[in-house]
Amino acid sequence: MTPLPGTLVVGQSGGPTAVINASLAGVIQEAHRHAAVTGIYGMRHGIEGLLAGDLIDLGAEPPDAVELLKRTPSAALGSGRYKLSDDDYARLLGILRRYDVRYFCYIGGNDSADTSHRLAALAAGERYELRVVGIPKTVDNDLVATDHCPGYPSVARWLALSVRDAGLDTEAIGVVDTVKIVETMGRDTGWITAATALARTHDGAAPHLIYLPERPLRRATFLADVARVHRALGHVVIAVCEGQKDEHGRYLSASTAAVDVDRFGHPQLGGAAAVLCAWVSGELGLKARFDKPGTIQRVGAALASPVDVEEAWRVGQAAVAHAAAGASGQMVILEREGNAPYRSRTALVPLEQVANRIRPVPDEFIAAAGNDVTPAFVEYAAPLLGGPLPPYARLRGQAVPPRH
Amino acid sequence: MTPLPGTLVVGQSGGPTAVINASLAGVIQEAHRHAAVTGIYGMRHGIEGLLAGDLIDLGAEPPDAVELLKRTPSAALGSGRYKLSDDDYARLLGILRRYDVRYFCYIGGNDSADTSHRLAALAAGERYELRVVGIPKTVDNDLVATDHCPGYPSVARWLALSVRDAGLDTEAIGVVDTVKIVETMGRDTGWITAATALARTHDGAAPHLIYLPERPLRRATFLADVARVHRALGHVVIAVCEGQKDEHGRYLSASTAAVDVDRFGHPQLGGAAAVLCAWVSGELGLKARFDKPGTIQRVGAALASPVDVEEAWRVGQAAVAHAAAGASGQMVILEREGNAPYRSRTALVPLEQVANRIRPVPDEFIAAAGNDVTPAFVEYAAPLLGGPLPPYARLRGQAVPPRH
Numbered sequence: 133m134t135p136l137p138g139t140l141v142v143g144q145s146g147g148p149t150a151v152i153n154a155s156l157a158g159v160i161q162e163a164h165r166h167a168a169v170t171g172i173y174g175m176r177h178g179i180e181g182l183l184a185g186d187l188i189d190l191g192a193e194p195p196d197a198v199e200l201l202k203r204t205p206s207a208a209l210g211s212g213r214y215k216l217s218d219d220d221y222a223r224l225l226g227i228l229r230r231y232d233v234r235y236f237c238y239i240g241g242n243d244s245a246d247t248s249h250r251l252a253a254l255a256a257g258e259r260y261e262l263r264v265v266g267i268p269k270t271v272d273n274d275l276v277a278t279d280h281c282p283g284y285p286s287v288a289r290w291l292a293l294s295v296r297d298a299g300l301d302t303e304a305i306g307v308v309d310t311v312k313i314v315e316t317m318g319r320d321t322g323w324i325t326a327a328t329a330l331a332r333t334h335d336g337a338a339p340h341l342i343y344l345p346e347r348p349l350r351r352a353t354f355l356a357d358v359a360r361v362h363r364a365l366g367h368v369v370i371a372v373c374e375g376q377k378d379e380h381g382r383y384l385s386a387s388t389a390a391v392d393v394d395r396f397g398h399p400q401l402g403g404a405a406a407v408l409c410a411w412v413s414g415e416l417g418l419k420a421r422f423d424k425p426g427t428i429q430r431v432g433a434a435l436a437s438p439v440d441v442e443e444a445w446r447v448g449q450a451a452v453a454h455a456a457a458g459a460s461g462q463m464v465i466l467e468r469e470g471n472a473p474y475r476s477r478t479a480l481v482p483l484e485q486v487a488n489r490i491r492p493v494p495d496e497f498i499a500a501a502g503n504d505v506t507p508a509f510v511e512y513a514a515p516l517l518g519g520p521l522p523p524y525a526r527l528r529g530q531a532v533p534p535r536h
Numbered sequence: 537m538t539p540l541p542g543t544l545v546v547g548q549s550g551g552p553t554a555v556i557n558a559s560l561a562g563v564i565q566e567a568h569r570h571a572a573v574t575g576i577y578g579m580r581h582g583i584e585g586l587l588a589g590d591l592i593d594l595g596a597e598p599p600d601a602v603e604l605l606k607r608t609p610s611a612a613l614g615s616g617r618y619k620l621s622d623d624d625y626a627r628l629l630g631i632l633r634r635y636d637v638r639y640f641c642y643i644g645g646n647d648s649a650d651t652s653h654r655l656a657a658l659a660a661g662e663r664y665e666l667r668v669v670g671i672p673k674t675v676d677n678d679l680v681a682t683d684h685c686p687g688y689p690s691v692a693r694w695l696a697l698s699v700r701d702a703g704l705d706t707e708a709i710g711v712v713d714t715v716k717i718v719e720t721m722g723r724d725t726g727w728i729t730a731a732t733a734l735a736r737t738h739d740g741a742a743p744h745l746i747y748l749p750e751r752p753l754r755r756a757t758f759l760a761d762v763a764r765v766h767r768a769l770g771h772v773v774i775a776v777c778e779g780q781k782d783e784h785g786r787y788l789s790a791s792t793a794a795v796d797v798d799r800f801g802h803p804q805l806g807g808a809a810a811v812l813c814a815w816v817s818g819e820l821g822l823k824a825r826f827d828k829p830g831t832i833q834r835v836g837a838a839l840a841s842p843v844d845v846e847e848a849w850r851v852g853q854a855a856v857a858h859a860a861a862g863a864s865g866q867m868v869i870l871e872r873e874g875n876a877p878y879r880s881r882t883a884l885v886p887l888e889q890v891a892n893r894i895r896p897v898p899d900e901f902i903a904a905a906g907n908d909v910t911p912a913f914v915e916y917a918a919p920l921l922g923g924p925l926p927p928y929a930r931l932r933g934q935a936v937p938p939r940h
Contacts, residue, residue, distance in 0.1 A: 148708045150701075153929070173936050177711055187936040200929035206704035208931050213712045230939045297554075297835040300610030304552045307581055308617045312831065406810075426827030427716065431701040434926075435838055522838075525557070525604035527612050532577050532591040535634045 136261060138234025139171035140452065141187065144207040144269075145178040145240030145247070147427075149283035150290075150436040151444035152269050153208045155239050157201040158448025159267070160190050166456045169235060178212035179238070179247055182227060183220055202445055205433035216247060221254050228255070228262060235263050235455045239448070241270035241281075245463055246487035252461040263455040266463035266483050267447050271430050273323035274490040277481040278465035282447055283430075285440035285516035288327035290425075290432045291316060292521060295331035298423055299338025299369045300524075306367025311358065311412050311420035314339065315405035317430060318373040322346050322493045324429075327513055328371035329505045333521055338369030343376055346492050347502040350379040354408070355415050357503050362418060374424075376404045384408065439518040443476060450478040474515035540665060542638025543575035544856065545591065548611040548673075549582040549644030549651075551831075553687035554694075554840040555848035556673050557612045559643050561605040562852025563671070564594050570860045573639060582616035583642070583651055586631060587624060606849055609837035620651055625658055632659070632666060639667050639859045643852070645674035645685075646892050649867055653887035656865040667859040670867035670887050671851050675834050677727035678894040681885040682869035686851055687834075689844035689920035692731035694829075694836045695720060696925060699735035702827055703742025703773045704928075710771025715762065715816050715824035718743065719809035721834060723779040726750050726897045728833075731917055732775035733909045737925055742773030747780055750896050751906040754783045758812070759819050761907050766822060778828075780808045788812065843922040847880060854882040878919035 142159045144152055156174075163172045172191035175181035188209070190198075201208060216224070228236075238248045248266045255262035268275050273284035295314055302312045318324040322344025329342055340361045343349050349372070361368045376384050385403035405422035412420040447464045454462065462480040469475040497509035546563045548556055560578075567576045576595040579585035592613070594602075605612060620628070632640075642652045652670045659666035672679050677688035699718055706716045722728040726748025733746060744765045747753050753776070765772045780788050788808035809826035816824040851868045858866065866884040873879040901913035 144708075148705045171936075174931075180711075185936075185938050188931065188933045189936050190931075192934050193931055197929045197931060200927060203926065204704075204928040205701045207708035208929060210707075210711075211709045213709075231936070293838045294832045294836055297609045297837055298830075298832050300608075301552045301831045301835045303614075304548075304611035305615045305617075307584075307614075309831075314832075421830065422828075423830030423832050424826075424828045425832055426702075426825065426829075427705045427713075428698045428702050428718075428827050428829055431705045432698060433701055433928075434697045522607065523604060524608040524837075525601045525612060527578075527592065527594075527597055527601060529592045530596050532575075532589075532593050532635070534589050 135168035136234050136263065137168050137170055138232050139173055140169050140235035140237065141173045141175055141182060141233050142190070142237040143175035143178045143181065143239065144209045144211045145238060145244040146211060146213060146270065148206040148211050148431050149269060149271050150205045150286040150431050150433045151282055151440050152239055153201040153204045154441050154444035155267050155269060155282060155448035156208060157198050158445040159237050159452050160193070160198050162449040162452035166452070168456060170232070173231065174209045177210035178214060179216060180212050180214040181210070183223065185227065187231070202441055203433065205431040221250060224251060225254060225258055225260060229260065234261060235452070237265055237267055237451050237455065239267040239269045241272065242275055242486055242488050242490060245483050249461065249483035249487045252483065263458070263460040264483070265451040265455045265459055266486065267451045268463060268465065271317060271324060272319055272321060274321040275486055276489045276491045277485055279468040279476065280466060280516060282440060282444035284323060285437035285518070287324055287429050288330060288513055289437040289517045290429045290435045291324065291327050292330035292517060293435055294425065295328045295339055295371065296333060296337070296521060299331060302338060302367045302369050308419065309421055310362065310418045311368045311370070313370045313372060313405040313408050313420065313422040315372055315374055315422055315424040318345065319375050320345055321490060322373050325371050325373040326493055326497065326505045326509055329510055330514055330517060333524070334526060336365055339371040340365065340368050341370045341503045342505055343372045343503060344493055344498055345373045345375045345377060346498060348379045348381065349376050349384065351411060355411060358412055359416055370408065372404050372408060374404055437516060437518045439474065439516055447478060454480060471515045539572035540638050540667065541572045541574055542636050543577055544573050544639035544641065545577045545579055545586060545637050546594070546641040547579035547582045547585065547643065548613045548615045549642060549648040550615060550617060550674060552610040552615050552835050553673060553675050554609045554690040554835050554837045555686055555844050556643055557605040557608045558845050558848035559671050559673060559686060559852035560612060561602050562849040563641050563856050564597070564602050566853040566856035570856070572860060574636070577635065578613045581614040582618060583620060584616050584618040587627065589631065606845060607837065609835040625654060628655060629658060629662055629664060633664065638665060639856070641669055641671055641855045641859065643671040643673045645676065646679055646890060646894060649887050650891035653865065653891045656887065667862070667864040668887070669855040669859045669863055670890065671855045672867060672869065675728060676722055676725060678725040679890055680893045680895045681889055683872040683880065684870060684920060686844060686848035688727060689841035689922070691728055691833050692734060692917055693841040693921045694833045694839045695728065695732050696734035696921060697839055698829065699732045699743055699775065700737060700741070700925060703735060706742060706771045706773050712823070713825055714766065714822045715772045715774070717774045717776055717809040717812050717824065717826040719776055719778055719807055719826055719828040722749065722777040724749055725894060726777050729775050729777040730897055730901065730909045730913055733914055734918055734921060737928070738930060740769055743775040744769065744772050745774045745907045746909055747776045747907060748897055748902055749777045749779045749781060750902060752783045752785065753780050753788065755815060759815060762816055763820055774812065776808050776812060778807050841920060841922045843878065843920055851882060858884060875919045
């Protein structure tokens, strides 16, 4: 294929993560290797930046700053959630021509894949040669086609480490603070909540109950679950998703406040754990509290998975390499090659296949009772952490014989 | 002083931390060095374990498990918050005699110091030679006499790292999620909330507003603060304490307390941050969300301060060394010897001086406007992190010239 001279634009979209900048580093570093790429431009705050001509010259960034992006959380370009209008699409083509853009890389989730897909179709329709390659990113892990999404391994590791510690806390002080509910992120799928299962490194370890939004949470069943674990252990640690729904299909959080809706029509959630705490204290008379780490779990770079950092870089690098080689209308995905040792490779799928679709946690990863994950899920997710959790002391606890 | 043969009991009290087990390791390892200590017993769940004869033989724990306690969060003995009755005190002396206890080490806050102090006084009154030495522990950092409390440097480091990342998140996605409120622990003092200031590693960095419970939070002033930062930066990150009170002296969370205690299972709305989010969205029309890391900040061992781990071990070790040398009725404290490099030494103060007293954040650490800390606070707290936060990339962001 003849080289296509032109500039490359890259943007970051949706919720920032611990590793979305590693993908950006991969894009920039690979772009520097291709003579046909005559400029490397970053869109500020996603596609809105392109529309506004708010672009920064990434080609002019010092190599050491680009290298450091691999370990820098959040979205260095700024992120956004702008939904393009038909008008915007019509304008975009003129803007692309003006900046001589031939390579378009958009790092994001299924909304971004839709944006990229439509832009590719528009350019093709206008016979403007534009190579559009999507780069997957979402802590939600809900993109189809890919084994997993960059960002997910790091939120999984963050939760594995944090819920293990929070679980030991409840184990120690459960005589006072008996029930702890950890509310995780996750819009409509339970991948993030499920990852709390990776916190279990000893018998009886937290979390003792894990509810995924793929199953309704029934109040009576939930309370029976909590009572049962409390009888057995004297304390209970529960993981629940911010997007958990009840048996009537309503968000648990919906009972606390009017549900806010963002510009894509996604409800903005919060409050599931608070509702469950009220149920537990009101019905079971147990003291309940919740931890809601919120955005900290999403961007906490100090606990990022080394697998994730490397793969996030690699999907960015691969996107540019594929675009330079002629690919368009595609998204980079990860395919797992093995678990021992863990290995993955990149591949491409049509953006259309990814756009606006979500991948729920499959049935084989959800325990039949709907209050836990299966060993198959742990087998899937554990290798993504990049190694075992550090060992902790467990005392033998030999009893001192009573004296009278 | 003639050696006093007898057993040593040690207990952990109050909220578990990332490093309270390091203090336990210090106690056990030092106790093994003294021939007069004829047994090393751990109270399960604090003083309640001693009352119930629920003791474990720490002398029988393998040395490698004891060593690993230094890096194991939560309270390995189990913790508690039991307040002794006069009856309990009367019974305790008999129990001490029965187990031949001559050394009593209690790791905790000012409640524990009170328990230890009363026990020491009781034993002295009965002419039973008991060497009681308290070991400081509280993330709240509110004990008097000591420079700081083991546990605090680690929660400070956890928040510095986490709020820095959460702040970058809002900086990147503030066009959508404009206001973020991080609710920290801390009931009546603002030491923990203040530590979020250590997250600032660049101009304009989060948190932009820090409210401490030492000052009332006035609704009108708060909203004006938020509006001002929003005008300047386009986004706002706020740190607030779970125990923050309003200008009427009421806990912010109290405005939802009526719902909280409702027996009909009506949901509680959450705490201080949820109330502030409602103010911001209701009055300023800005989208607001909150992160409430809860117990995860208290016990997150992966981000523990190396200074804290070492000092927590050292106060445990010193307690036993001092008790073996004849001290009683004392608590170990930390005295700062220097900041460059940071150095501290242990010393003793009477338990009576610490018992039931709290140390608020002093005026010189609180900005006059009541919405931030002072540089003097940062100078005090930063050395406790054990080193600078890891560097992050900051893009130069050279604008691409507009094309027409």
